[in-house]
Amino acid sequence: xxxxxxxxxxxxxxxxxxxxxxxxxxxxxxxxxxxxxxxxxxxxxxxxxxxxxxxxxxxxxxxxxxxxxxxxxxxxxxxxxxxxxxxxxxxxxxxxxxxxxxxxxxxxxxxxxxxxxxxxxxxxxxxxxxxxxxxxxxxxxxxxxxxxxxxxxxxxxxxxxxxxxxxxxxxxxxxxxxxxxxxxxxxxxxxxxxxxxxxxxxxxxxxxxxxxxxxxxxxxxxxxxxxxxxxxxxxxxxxxxxxxxxxxxxxxxxxxxxxxxxxxxxxxxxxxxxxxxxxxxxxxxxxxxxxxxxxxxxxxxxxxxxxxxxxxxxxxxxxxxxxxxxxxxxxxxxxxxxxxxxxxxxxxxxxxxxxxxxx
Amino acid sequence: xxxxxxxxxxxxxxxxxxxxxxxxxxxxxxxxxxxxxxxxxxxxxxxxxxxxxxxxxxxxxxxxxxxxxxxxxxxxxxxxxxxxxxxxxxxxxxxxxxxxxxxxxxxxxxxxxxxxxxxxxxxxxxxxxxxxxxxxxxxxxxxxxxxxxxxxxxxxxxxxxxxxxxxxxxxxxxxxxxxxxxxxxxxxxxxxxxxxxxxxxxxxxxxxxxxxxxxxxxxxxxxxxxxxxxxxxxxxxxxxxxxxxxxxxxxxxxxxxxxxxxxxxxxxxxxxxxxxxxxxxxxxxxxxxxxxxxxxxx
Numbered sequence: 001x002x003x004x005x006x007x008x009x010x011x012x013x014x015x016x017x018x019x020x021x022x023x024x025x026x027x028x029x030x031x032x033x034x035x036x037x038x039x040x041x042x043x044x045x046x047x048x049x050x051x052x053x054x055x056x057x058x059x060x061x062x063x064x065x066x067x068x069x070x071x072x073x074x075x076x077x078x079x080x081x082x083x084x085x086x087x088x089x090x091x092x093x094x095x096x097x098x099x100x101x102x103x104x105x106x107x108x109x110x111x112x113x114x115x116x117x118x119x120x121x122x123x124x125x126x127x128x129x130x131x132x133x134x135x136x137x138x139x140x141x142x143x144x145x146x147x148x149x150x151x152x153x154x155x156x157x158x159x160x161x162x163x164x165x166x167x168x169x170x171x172x173x174x175x176x177x178x179x180x181x182x183x184x185x186x187x188x189x190x191x192x193x194x195x196x197x198x199x200x201x202x203x204x205x206x207x208x209x210x211x212x213x214x215x216x217x218x219x220x221x222x223x224x225x226x227x228x229x230x231x232x233x234x235x236x237x238x239x240x241x242x243x244x245x246x247x248x249x250x251x252x253x254x255x256x257x258x259x260x261x262x263x264x265x266x267x268x269x270x271x272x273x274x275x276x277x278x279x280x281x282x283x284x285x286x287x288x289x290x291x292x293x294x295x296x297x298x299x300x301x302x303x304x305x306x307x308x309x310x311x312x313x314x315x316x317x318x319x320x321x322x323x324x325x326x327x328x329x330x331x332x333x334x335x336x337x338x339x340x341x342x343x344x345x346x347x348x349x350x351x352x353x354x355x356x357x358x359x
Numbered sequence: 360x361x362x363x364x365x366x367x368x369x370x371x372x373x374x375x376x377x378x379x380x381x382x383x384x385x386x387x388x389x390x391x392x393x394x395x396x397x398x399x400x401x402x403x404x405x406x407x408x409x410x411x412x413x414x415x416x417x418x419x420x421x422x423x424x425x426x427x428x429x430x431x432x433x434x435x436x437x438x439x440x441x442x443x444x445x446x447x448x449x450x451x452x453x454x455x456x457x458x459x460x461x462x463x464x465x466x467x468x469x470x471x472x473x474x475x476x477x478x479x480x481x482x483x484x485x486x487x488x489x490x491x492x493x494x495x496x497x498x499x500x501x502x503x504x505x506x507x508x509x510x511x512x513x514x515x516x517x518x519x520x521x522x523x524x525x526x527x528x529x530x531x532x533x534x535x536x537x538x539x540x541x542x543x544x545x546x547x548x549x550x551x552x553x554x555x556x557x558x559x560x561x562x563x564x565x566x567x568x569x570x571x572x573x574x575x576x577x578x579x580x581x582x583x584x585x586x587x588x589x590x591x592x593x594x595x596x597x598x599x600x601x602x603x604x605x606x607x608x609x610x611x612x613x614x615x616x617x618x619x620x621x622x623x624x625x626x627x628x629x630x631x632x633x634x635x636x637x638x639x640x641x642x643x644x645x646x647x648x649x650x651x652x653x654x655x656x657x
Contacts, residue, residue: 054549074552081553087546091568100564101554152555 005030005188011060022212035199038209080149088133095129101152159191257314259290270345277341278318288334408620426617458532493594496523515597539573575641
């Protein structure tokens with residue numbers, strides 16, 4: 001297989017009048033755990049289904065391992081999909097479900113028995129071979145769905161919201177399981193999810209999608225530290241976003257909501273500061289970029305979440321160490337920001353196209 | 360106080376439920392009594408007729424099995440029986456095979472008005488009297504008719520009867536198929552395709568097994584309606600194709616009540632036997648569907 005497992009080129013798709021995908025570009029490397037992350041309706045599932053061959057694009061191409069498969073039907077593609085609800089065959093046993101793809105591809109009987117046993121062992125479901133899917137729990141069914149898709153050793157495993165139907169505790173366990181499976185089998189995984197913590201925990205790289213477009217592609221850290229658009233800055237993690245305007249009094253500074261930010265180039269950029277980088281100081285502190293009143297203080301365990309309100313009534317989130325904080329509600333305080341942790345988000349993130357932008 | 364409230368609430372609910380059930384039984388009772396009593400009394404009457412003899416148009420009392428011997432051994436009667444079964448089987452097979460893709464397409468149509476139009480076209484035969492429809496087929500198949508040239512010799516022969524019966528029964532076959540196709544679990548066909556199964560394999564291994572109950576229900580309905588069909592085989596058979604229902608009618612006209620009764624019972628027996636057979640089949644399909652659900656069957 002070539003280094004590029006999947007290449008998606010200027011892919012567009014609309015259902016009726018609704019544009020679901022708008023000129024999508026993606027490159028997934030072989031052996032990578034890649035996630036498509038975005039709110040519901042952003043087109044991520046459609047993109048996945050087009051890669052699987054279950055949906056036809058209006059424009060654009062899909063290349064798998066360098067070969068153009070845009071017109072290839074799903075049963076002739078080297079991909080397998082794990083469906084959101086599992087889509088197990090209810091009339092077949094677990095064994096027959098997992099063996100289905102091997103039988104369709106005319107694998108020998110002994111080989112089928114061996115490989116089904118092997119993959120059931122990998123997902124920890126060996127004792128369930130003779131059971132009907134309806135007798136399994138949600139998590140067990142999802143494991144079988146994954147085993148069924150993996151047993152044929154696809155070049156690429158596609159996963160459509162594989163964990164969204166599971167309860168939270170199980171989701172957390174299955175995340176690690178997915179990552180382990182991906183490493184163990186060396187298969188390229190492309191996973192669609194709307195759950196950012198899931199995507200950030202398991203993925204090598206993430207493509208953030210919004211409204212049918214790819215906003216940014218990068219590692220979880222790149223997306224968190226250097227968002228290239230307003231959407232990514234607001235969608236990944238929590239953020240304080242400020243639409244600033246130049247400060248007439250002092251060059252190199254921009255103002256918003258009663259706060260003055262040191263912005264190298266000046267002008268009116270979108271400024272983003274994570275709650276953990278906002279410090280609550282004495283009003284008279286030299287480093288303060290403005291004043292605020294403490295509206296509420298919430299104990300979150302390791303951290304304390306402080307909600308501040310600036311002179312313009314704007315809410316600002318600040319997180320501090322739970323063990324050293326002495327803030328009281330109603331107090332007038334100063335807001336301080338370490339310039340190193342102040343992010344200037346490019347004005348039009350959409351203009352920044354896909355890879356290279358972040359990495 | 361607060362602790363006591365659930366108990367009376369529960370009893371009230373329970374009482375409400377039994378009351379509901381009683382009302383339901385009361386509502387069902389007249390219809391059920393009508394069906395069961397009339398059906399049973401007719402069957403008993405027919406049984407008693409079939410064991411009596413008839414002399415100069417009057418039934419006489421002594422018990423006699425001669426009628427049954429005639430119904431089951433006379434070559435003509437056997438031929439009628441065989442024709443009934445053959446036509447029934449062929450019509451059932453053709454109708455269900457034709458109805459399946461129709462039901463499939465009906466569920467796939469997205470535009471509501473196209474779906475509505477299709478529904479109307481498919482179910483319109485029901486709106487027209489069987490006699491009118493049969494005459495229509497006679498005109499189509501007859502000399503100088505639209506299909507008379509292509510399907511020469513079908514009218515007044517078995518193929519013509521089968522053709523018209525398939526047309527008559529088609530809507531009845533579509534109903535149960537629609538229901539079972541609608542219940543197809545989402546994603547299973549796409550999953551089969553994704554796992555490498557080409558279309559025919561998907562049909563054989565996923566679609567047909569998962570809709571088996573609908574296929575069986577559809578076949579049962581069509582078979583039961585076909586073997587008891589009277590007007591269509593009479594008109595399109597032109598006297599050359601005789602099925603049991605016609606034979607019963609003829610025997611009544613000739614005042615051979617015992618034979619008519621025996622043949623009527625035979626018709627009922629065939630219908631029941633085939634229903635039972637299909638039920639067996641559908642349970643078989645269900646076992647494949649559910650057998651491991653009963654626990655660790657291995």
